[in-house]
Amino acid sequence: MDIFSGLLLGLQTASTLTNFAYCFAGVLLGTAVGVLPGLGPIATISMLLPFTFGLPVDTALIMLAGIFYGSQYGGSTTAILMNLPGEASSVVTTLDGHEMAKQGKAGRALAAAAIGSFFAGTVGTMFIVIAAPILAGMALSFGPTEYFSLIVLGLVTSMVLTSGSLLTGFGMVLLGMLLGMIGTDVNSGAARYTFGSVDLLDGLNFVVIATGIFGLGDVLANLENEHSRAATIAKVSSLFPTREDWRRMTGPIIRGTGIGVLLGVLPGAGLLLSSFSAYALEKKLSMHPEQFGKGAIEGVAAPEAANNAAAQTAFIPMLTLGLPGTATMALMIGALVVQGVQPGPNILTEQPALFWGLVVSMWIGNLLLLILNLPLVGMWAKLISVPYKFLFPLICVFTAIGVYSIRNNAFDVYLMALFGVLGYVFRKAGAEPAPLILALILGPMAEEYLRRALLISHGNASVFFTSPVSIGTLLIALVLLVSILLPAFSKVRQAGLQEID
Amino acid sequence: MKVTQDVVQGGLFAAIGLAALLMALQYPLGTPGRMGPGFFPVAISALLALTGLAILARSRLNRSEVIRMARWLPIVTVTIAIVVFGFLLDKLGLPLAVMLLCVWAGTASISFELNWKAIAGAVAFSLVCGVLFVTLLGLPIPLVGSWLQALGAP
DSSP states (O other): OOHHHHHHHHHHHHHHHHHHHHHHHHHHHHHHTTTTTOOHHHHHHHHHHHHHSSOOOOHHHHHHHHHHHHHHHHHHHHHHHSOOOOGGGGHHHHHHHHHHHTTHHHHHHHHHHHHHHHHHHHHHHHHHHHHHHHHHHTTTTOHHHHHHHHHHHHHHHHHHHHOOOHHHHHHHHHHHHHHHHHEEEEETTESSSSSTTTTGOOOOOOHHHHHHIIIIIHHHHHHHTTTGGOOOOOOOOOSSOHHHHHHHHHHHHHHHHHHHHHHHHTTTTTHHHHHHHHHHHHHHHOOGGGGGSSSOTHHHHHHHHHHHHHHHHHHHHHHSSSSSSHHHHHHHHHHHHHHHOOOOHHHHHHOOHHHHHHHHHHHHHHHHHHHHHHHHHHHHHHTTTTOOOHHOOOOOOHHHHHHHHTTTTTHHHHHHHHHHHHHHHHHHOOOOSSSHHHHHHHHHHHHHHHHHHHTTTTTTHHHHHHHHHHHHHHHHHHHHHHHHSSHHHHHHHHHHHHHHO | OOBHHHHHHHHHHHHHHHHHHHHHHHHHOOTTTTOTTTTTHHHHHHHHHHHHHHHHHHHHOSSSOOOSSSOHHHHHHHHHHHHHHHHHHHHHOHHHHHHHHHHHHTTTTOOOOOOOHHHHHHHHHHHHHHIIIIISOSSSOOSSSHHHHHHOOO
């Protein structure tokens, strides 16, 4: 199937009234929850998942895409208005965005973010349309060896790009893989780490763990320091960028998009890397680098465009290889699996309506965001200012109902409570949970591919170094690891990641 | 001894790693060419235990932050409230369970006051949840739970 008929099919799928309405609802809900302080995309998506359960697969996916974009954009809104980044990649947005807001230019900062995101989303979607079929074609020739190496690269990148020490990141990855082993071993049928519990035989549901660590864990951490949670919200005034703004942000948006599109495909933390590098690039290119950090519109437009472009192209490895690059993508895979869809190279040929419908609705979602957010920004600002004492019981209720409804099983609610406490402990211990989440979904895949690769080679590990794709991937992983151990780079990494803390 | 971030991380990793290793040793190991169900768990848990020990060794350098707990009660309250919610959801029905969780978890806040406003808010919210999740979204959670039905409620 060529691209145009694919897009046409996607348009047919996405533009039915029901699907369009659900996409709209997804964007609206995603933004509404995403703007709430402390709820990043992962917590938002996992809380809103039950809304998609009763729907047919294509509608559910389209709504999910809407929720995904809504939560991304909601996070930027909170970052700009409140100086509270919902996730690591919107940290950069706070630097200049909140500065602009303090100067009374909040509306223009939000507009720059929305326009940048929309442009980036459009280009990112085009990129998916072109690149995904190519990669899916390539992926068909990948064997277990190549997959295993790609997984290793993804895990290494996620370790390198988190705050905290490399050793901590390594520990979190291993812990995530260990948690992923809980349940019945697919090959031998042996029950591993189930402690005799029937509820654990199917393994830990990914969504339950993510909701616990990110949703509930955040509530617990916030409650401990509740009194210190006093943040001011900037007033939103004129929404329209001036002619000067347009002139200043066009270049940054285009360059940011380029960076984001390319880096988003990388496994690991492409989002974070892209927004940081887009910001750094604009600061280098700018004729007034001293304005950065003091409310330069370039410093909002470029990272937001990069962030959104990367968020878009991160779907490429997720959909075509079935390998998530980020913790959010891992959650999206979890959501797809709940719907009975297994992403992989065959999704294009076996379920074209699903794939193209998703691609087109991504673009529609971006468009809706642009239309929806600018007029409704006053409402979002009101939502942000809801006091925490009203907010957190509602978060508890939504997360609890959400995980219960996955299997209609109270056990999952207990499990979420347990992982909420664990998430809180991780926060206190300075261990970022994103690598754990990624490893939880990649770990079982890694084991399966390793087993198959070694089965084919009769236990000879040298296969990983004879396949060109595999050795290339492993070399990149090695370079990443070595580079962060070198003093020069580790300084840069620390400086870059420090701002997240 | 001061409890630093490294101590907690290292202790957590080492303890979980060791426990997992002991359990994994009981699963058939297999050979590299035919990995048994124990192969990967043994490798990963051993690595985790070693990582934990390395972080514990690093904690001797005293370079990581000391952990302070400001308040622990809200954490216990909210966690228990959620566990009880999970237990009672199908027994009380969704609206009542939601109301209970709302008010109970709400007590964890420093500015919580039990007055008619809090109750009214929780009642309104639980009704909205009932309509939203059960009636509109069709989640198979009862509106009136099994305990209430046993008592003869409609």
